[in-house]
Amino acid sequence: MSSSPHQHPPADDIDEAALERALEATPRGALALSGLTVGLLLLAWLLMYALVFLPRGMVS
Amino acid sequence: MAAQTEEAVLRSELRWVVVVSGVITVIMLAVLYAGLVHHINPPSNIETIDPKTLHLTGEFTEGNLGTRVEANGQITSRVVATQFAFQPQCIVLPANKRVTLRFATPDVIHGILVAGTNVNTMIVPGYVSQVHTVFTKNGDLLMPCHEYCGLGHSQMWATVRVVPEDQFKPGPDGRATCDAR
Numbered sequence: 001m002s003s004s005p006h007q008h009p010p011a012d013d014i015d016e017a018a019l020e021r022a023l024e025a026t027p028r029g030a031l032a033l034s035g036l037t038v039g040l041l042l043l044a045w046l047l048m049y050a051l052v053f054l055p056r057g058m059v060s
Numbered sequence: 061m062a063a064q065t066e067e068a069v070l071r072s073e074l075r076w077v078v079v080v081s082g083v084i085t086v087i088m089l090a091v092l093y094a095g096l097v098h099h100i101n102p103p104s105n106i107e108t109i110d111p112k113t114l115h116l117t118g119e120f121t122e123g124n125l126g127t128r129v130e131a132n133g134q135i136t137s138r139v140v141a142t143q144f145a146f147q148p149q150c151i152v153l154p155a156n157k158r159v160t161l162r163f164a165t166p167d168v169i170h171g172i173l174v175a176g177t178n179v180n181t182m183i184v185p186g187y188v189s190q191v192h193t194v195f196t197k198n199g200d201l202l203m204p205c206h207e208y209c210g211l212g213h214s215q216m217w218a219t220v221r222v223v224p225e226d227q228f229k230p231g232p233d234g235r236a237t238c239d240a241r
Contacts, residue, residue: 023065031072035079042083049090053100059178059193060101 103181105190111166115140120164127151129234136160141170141183141205144212150219150238154228155195163189171207174220182207195222 014022094100114120120140126148127137135154140147141163153159163172163183173180176197181189195201205216221238230236 020062020065023069028072031076034076038079038083042086045087046090049094053178054094054098056176056178057194057196058099059180059191060099060103 100178103189103191105188107188107190108186109164109188111164111185114164114166119162122147127153127230127236129230129236131234134160136162138162138164139218141165141172141216143167143210144205144216146203146205146216146218148218148237150221152221152223152228152236152238153195154225155198155222156225158192158194161191161193168209169207170205170209170216172203173206175202175204177201180206195220198222198224 109118109120115122120138125138125140127135129135135157137151137153137159139151139161142165161179163170163181164187165183165185167185169185170183171181172183174193177193177195179191179193181191183189199222201220201222203218203220205213209216219238228236
């Protein structure tokens with residue numbers, strides 16, 4: 001079970017200000033990484049769709 | 061966590077929701093485009109058949125399998141999928157013409173795809189699987205079973221021979237076989 005630093009201040013070496021700085025910066029890196037991976041995935045999907053799926057033609 | 065930081069995190073998460081919604085919208089639009097403009101849909105034929113008697117009566121008897129040009133000009137190929145072979149082993153079809161493929165099985169669940177095309181369907185005991193398509197390239201296309209059906213699954217495959225329209229010559233009974241060519 002995780003506990004917040006507010007409840008156990010002595011057990012945590014990281015002070016509040018450092019925690020704030022870290023939390024503020026984290027989403028930017030995560031967004032860049034997710035954006036890149038999801039972007040590449042979407043690009044691969046679209047290439048497969050346009051260059052393989054559509055030219056193979058009608059089925060119903 | 062400070063309220064300001066919390067708000068920043070929430071904002072970035074909401075931004076990400078917008079991005080993901082955009083991705084899903086693009087994919088859904090592409091799927092709709094393929095279905096509505098190019099008529100590429102999953103096979104949706106629901107037609108039942110008795111798996112116990114399909115080889116004895118009706119359209120899937122041995123003499124009726126393979127390709128046949130119907131009286132109205134429609135070209136239909138009928139194939140039975142069994143453990144572990146297709147009957148017949150080879151079907152011949154003309155290129156650039158709308159053809160109908162019909163499949164049934166007396167035993168377990170099978171599936172087929174025709175390599176290099178979008179033809180892909182499951183073959184389920186009790187149902188007739190039907191796919192309409194137009195083959196645009198000539199040649200022998202591999203049609204393997206793509207649903208694990210038992211120990212001999214990997215040996216279960218057939219050939220779809222696509223020939224130019226002028227070389228597709230059905231006999232007087234409307235039937236066309238790979239051997240006849």
